[in-house]
């Protein structure tokens with residue numbers, strides 16, 4: 001059965017899903033290097049918003065791997081590797097050491113700021129999709145005031161090892177499990193541009209309206225990204241964002257640590273979109 005095959009829960013669970021881009025919170029080209037400044041800014045934003053809204057704000061954080069995990073996954077061919085291959089087994093274990101190291105750093109930074117963060121690794125409960133019991137536990141944690149912090153991980157599907165990206169986790173949790181108020185992707189760029197942001201004349205796309213079929217008007221060109229990225233970069237993110245929006249859940253993309261990111265987190269959404277402080281991309285269902 002495919003990733004989106006079954007629906008565990010159809011109802012909306014009042015929460016916001018925030019994806020911390022690996023490219024934002026790490027230096028993606030430098031092996032296992034955190035970007036302390038950006039991570040610190042994101043943590044401070046979450047602290048401020050939690051303080052303002054207390055128990056009312058239920059937040060699920062999902063983060064990507066950035067410069068953790070992708071190098072090992074690439075070196076050992078973990079994406080689609082065979083469980084009969086000793087190299088795969090070793091690479092799987094090394095990839096997991098790396099991604100859980102990052103998860104520990106994110107959870108520690110949040111906890112040190114007084115946010116009750118709880119790290120959750122998909123490897124233990126996710127094959128084609130998350131087990132229904134694990135979604136129940138996630139909801140219980142949320143309802144109890146914890147901030148679950150899930151991460152892109154290496155998982156097993158049948159006799160293969162697979163890389164499950166943070167974006168796929170966001171996609172699944174949003175559409176299948178939680179149906180949050182909205183989804184916020186925090187990136188190392190301001191949003192989706194019509195061409196790679198570093199190219200001449202690149203324009204930020206502020207609004208993408210998706211038809212029920214998943215089609216949208218704008219043409220977007222992508223750069224191929226880092227060589228060691230095993231999960232498809234910004235192109236895959238746009239695909240996931242469009243899929244979520246197609247299911248009636250708004251998606252915002254903003255730069256991590258920016259005023260726009262804070263503005264979106266402060267739940268002034270959708271009002272924040274008309275605010276001067278907002279600079280980012282919104283993907284929503286047309287009509």
Ligand SMILES: Nc1ncnc2c1ncn2[C@@H]1O[C@H](COP(=O)(O)OP(=O)(O)OP(=O)(O)O)[C@@H](O)[C@H]1O
Nearest residue numbers: 021022023064065066192193195196222223233234
């Ligand atoms: N058209 C585009 N619009 C916006 N960003 C783009 C575009 N084409 C390429 N990019 C690049 O995509 C990068 C972000 O994608 P990437 O997958 O690395 O982010 P991430 O989600 O933070 O990473 P991770 O998968 O590790 O969590 C940016 O650094 C940006 O330069």
Ligand SMILES: C=C(C)CCOP(=O)(O)O
Nearest residue numbers: 064065069152165166231
């Ligand atoms: C194990 C890995 C490399 C997880 C990848 O997650 P992503 O960075 O969100 O694509």
